[in-house]
Amino acid sequence: MHKPIVAVVRYEEPLASVRKAVDLAGGLDHLPARARVFIKPNVIYWTTKTVFPKYGVITTSRLVEDAVILLKERGIDDITIGEGLVTLGPKDRETPAHAFESLGYNTLKERYGVKVLDLHQRPFEKVDLGDDVTLAFNADYLASDFLVNLPVLKCHAQTIVSLGIKNLKGLINVPSRKECHSEDPERDLHFMVGKLAKTLPPSLTILDGIYTIERGPLYDGKARRTDALVASSDMLAADMAGTRILGYLPSEVPHLVHVARDQGRSLDPSEVEWRGEAVEDFAYRHEASFPYTDDGTLPLPMEKLGIQGLSYNKYDLSLCTYCTPVNGVTLWSIAMAWKGKAWDDVEVLTGKSMKPTPGRKKTILLGKCMYQANKDHPDIQEMIAVKGCPPTPKAIVKALQQAGIEVNPAHLEEIETYPGMFMKRYEKRPEFQESFYRVD
Numbered sequence: 001m002h003k004p005i006v007a008v009v010r011y012e013e014p015l016a017s018v019r020k021a022v023d024l025a026g027g028l029d030h031l032p033a034r035a036r037v038f039i040k041p042n043v044i045y046w047t048t049k050t051v052f053p054k055y056g057v058i059t060t061s062r063l064v065e066d067a068v069i070l071l072k073e074r075g076i077d078d079i080t081i082g083e084g085l086v087t088l089g090p091k092d093r094e095t096p097a098h099a100f101e102s103l104g105y106n107t108l109k110e111r112y113g114v115k116v117l118d119l120h121q122r123p124f125e126k127v128d129l130g131d132d133v134t135l136a137f138n139a140d141y142l143a144s145d146f147l148v149n150l151p152v153l154k155c156h157a158q159t160i161v162s163l164g165i166k167n168l169k170g171l172i173n174v175p176s177r178k179e180c181h182s183e184d185p186e187r188d189l190h191f192m193v194g195k196l197a198k199t200l201p202p203s204l205t206i207l208d209g210i211y212t213i214e215r216g217p218l219y220d221g222k223a224r225r226t227d228a229l230v231a232s233s234d235m236l237a238a239d240m241a242g243t244r245i246l247g248y249l250p251s252e253v254p255h256l257v258h259v260a261r262d263q264g265r266s267l268d269p270s271e272v273e274w275r276g277e278a279v280e281d282f283a284y285r286h287e288a289s290f291p292y293t294d295d296g297t298l299p300l301p302m303e304k305l306g307i308q309g310l311s312y313n314k315y316d317l318s319l320c321t322y323c324t325p326v327n328g329v330t331l332w333s334i335a336m337a338w339k340g341k342a343w344d345d346v347e348v349l350t351g352k353s354m355k356p357t358p359g360r361k362k363t364i365l366l367g368k369c370m371y372q373a374n375k376d377h378p379d380i381q382e383m384i385a386v387k388g389c390p391p392t393p394k395a396i397v398k399a400l401q402q403a404g405i406e407v408n409p410a411h412l413e414e415i416e417t418y419p420g421m422f423m424k425r426y427e428k429r430p431e432f433q434e435s436f437y438r439v440d
Contacts, residue, residue, distance in 0.1 A: 002238035005022045005025050005026055005272075005273045006230060006232040006234070006238060006273070006274055007027075007231045007275045008021075008230075008241060009228075009229045010226065010230070010277055010282075011209075011227040012209050012227070012366055012399040014066065017229060017406065018067065018206065018229060018261070018345070019066070019070060019183045020229050021229045021231035022206065023205050024133045024231070024275045024276050024419075025204075025231040025233065025280040026233065027204040027206070027231050028071075029254050030338075031074055031146055031204075032202070033075070034145060034354070035076060035078070036060075036078045036079075036080070036145045037071055037076050037079050037145070037146045037148060038080050038140060038144035038148070038181075038327065039079060039082070039148045039150060040082060040145075040147060040150060040171065041058075041059035041063075041064050042058060042059045042081065042151045042162075042166060042170065042208075043083045043099055044058065044085070044086055044217055045057065045085065045218055046095050046096070046098065047122075047416040047417075047419055048094060048095055048098045048416070049414075049416035049417050050345050050419060052219045052419030052420050053219050053223060053419075053422050053425065053426055054212040054434075054437050055132070055150065055357050056154065056212050056223040057213060057216065057223075058103070059150045059151065059152055059437065060155045060210055060436040060437060061103045061437050062079075062148055062210070062267070063208045064081065064103075064108070064212070065108060065439055067127045068081075068112050069080070070147070072112055072263075074285070075403040077113065079112070079113075080114065080116075080117060081108065081117070082116075082119050082138060082140055082171075083119060084094075084119035084170050084171070084172075085120075086325070087392060088103060088325070088326075088415070089376050090120075090174060094299070097118070100116050100118070102438075103439070104438050104439025105439075111439075112134060117138075117140060119170070120173075121123050121137040121437075122139060123138075124172070124173045124176075125137060125139050125142055126139060126359065127155055127198075127392075128197070129195040129196075129199070130198065130265040132392055133187075133195050135180075135192075135193070136176045137171050137172055137176075137181065138171045140262055141171050141409050142199065145201060145202070145219075145421065145433060146203050147203055148206070149168070149235065150163050150167075150206055150208060151207060152167070152207075152208050152209075152213070153206065153209030153212050153228060153246065154212055155214050155216050155221070155287065155292055156217050157216065157217070158315070158425060159193060159253070159255055159316070160248060160253045160290070161188060161246055161248065161253055162176070162217050163238070163243065164207065164209060164242070165193060165194070165196055165236070165256070165259060166193055166196075168196040168197065168254070168387070169321075172196075174322075177320065178320045178321075178322070179192070180192035181318050181320040181352065182318065182352070183351075183373070187316040188317045189318075190258060190317070190422070191257040191258055193426070194255040194258025194259045195258075195262075197235060197263075197321075203233065204232075204233055205230075205231070205232055205234075205238040205239075206229060206238075207229065207230035207231075207238055208229070209226070209230065209282070210226070210227055210381075210436060211224065211225060211436075212226040212290070213286070214227070214248065214286040214287045215257055215288065215289065215290050216418075218325065219419045219422050220328055222431070223425075224286075226282055230245070231298075236256065236260065236263065237272050239253075240269065241257055243256065243434070244269070244280075245282045246283075246285075247284055270304065285416040290315075292314040297311040297312070297314075298310065298312055299312070299314075304338070307335070307338050308342035309345055310343050311346070311360070313350070316354065317326060317352065317353075318352035319351035320351075322390040323350060323367050323369075324395070325390075326352055326390050326415070328418075328431060329411070329415050329418050331395075332395070332411065333396075333408065333412050334405055334407060334416070336408065338392060339407065343405055344361055344403070345359075345361040345362065346360070346362045346403045347360040347362070348366055349363065349364065349366060349370050349374065350370060351369065352370065352371060352373055354370065354373075355374065355377065356374060356379040358379045358439075359379075360381065362382045363381070363382065363384065364400070364403055365383075365385045365386065366396070367386060367388065367389065368385050368388060371386070382407065384399045387400070393412035394412075
């Protein structure tokens with residue numbers, strides 16, 4: 001049995017570095033002639049309201065163009081770039097269009113004749129993934145002959161890493177994404193992400209590690225310039241390499257364990273043929289989780305502020321993609337509202353699985369799922385419900401103020417300007433270049 005091949009290359013110059021990684025891995029050797037190729041970058045988030053740090057969050061446009069060039073050199077004319085962005089409004093078409101224009105995808109369309117698709121505007125088809133799991137995948141992807149998967153090499157606060165397999169989550173529709181964040185401990189997010197690999201056509205994965213990020217997957221993580229590229233026609237093997245670069249063993253990542261078990265594979269590095277540079281030359285321990293108190297009832301930075309009278313329990317795997325951005329801004333707004341006087345024993349619950357703590361005076365149920373799970377719970381003395389999916393900033397402000405936490409409404413109602421605050425981390429640091437996210 002042949003070992004899967006993984007190439008690890010240092011990014012040094014446009015096109016040449018990506019070409020080297022792909023050639024070393026033999027990544028396009030099994031590309032069918034006249035194939036319909038689907039390119040899946042990672043554009044997890046976008047806002048039209050501010051410039052925010054994309055480093056380690058979004059696939060570099062440099063890598064996307066390089067992949068298109070390599071395909072065109074092979075005579076491939078049917079190329080689709082497709083992504084389904086996370087937006088606060090389900091009918092938002094402006095934000096994806098702005099993202100594709102800003103990232104240069106429309107320039108690639110004009111220059112190379114590729115198609116660019118907002119997957120939320122395209123049809124989906126249900127796919128039986130086994131173990132009584134059915135998810136709806138984009139039909140264009142399912143009809144393709146070959147996948148070029150271009151995830152960012154990053155950590156993830158829930159799944160530890162977000163690499164090739166996790167990037168496939170952007171191919172499923174919104175109800176399926178929410179279903180992945182199940183409250184069932186036996187069929188949790190790790191289990192569901194592991195199932196995504198069941199749909200794969202022949203593929204090439206290139207992990208974009210020009211920038212990597214700790215405590216991802218969003219802009220509030222800490223990015224670093226790593227200059228690592230990983231290429232393989234075996235997605236699990238590519239993810240094994242990326243996991244090690246991020247400072248973890250593949251066996252520490254539950255969804256990789258699920259995939260290996262389903263495929264009858266080993267996660268032992270000796271089962272892979274390694275080419276190029278050593279993984280160890282790039283490896284650095286990237287923290288995945290945001291720090292909380294030992295009992296998990298408050299983010300550590302909020303405890304250091306001296307905040308009292310509030311319990312805001314640590315996010316769990318059931319907190320879905322659509323509540324996550326709102327959750328971060330809510331925490332920041334609460335921190336900014338702290339004036340040194342203890343609040344009235346308020347508890348905030350998120351996701352689908354959390355349960356109220358007996359004796360708390362006020363319980364905020366943040367989001368439709370949390371409300372449905374606990375609306376009749378006997379341990380709630382005063383329930384303050386925020387029922388939206390995701391909850392609106394206005395509704396969150398109202399709930400917090402009802403609980404006695406006088407947040408500034410502008411902090412939440414201007415939620416789309418919040419990511420711009422994090423650009424300050426990268427100012428006057430020449431290794432962080434916005435030019436990687438443009439097509440010139």
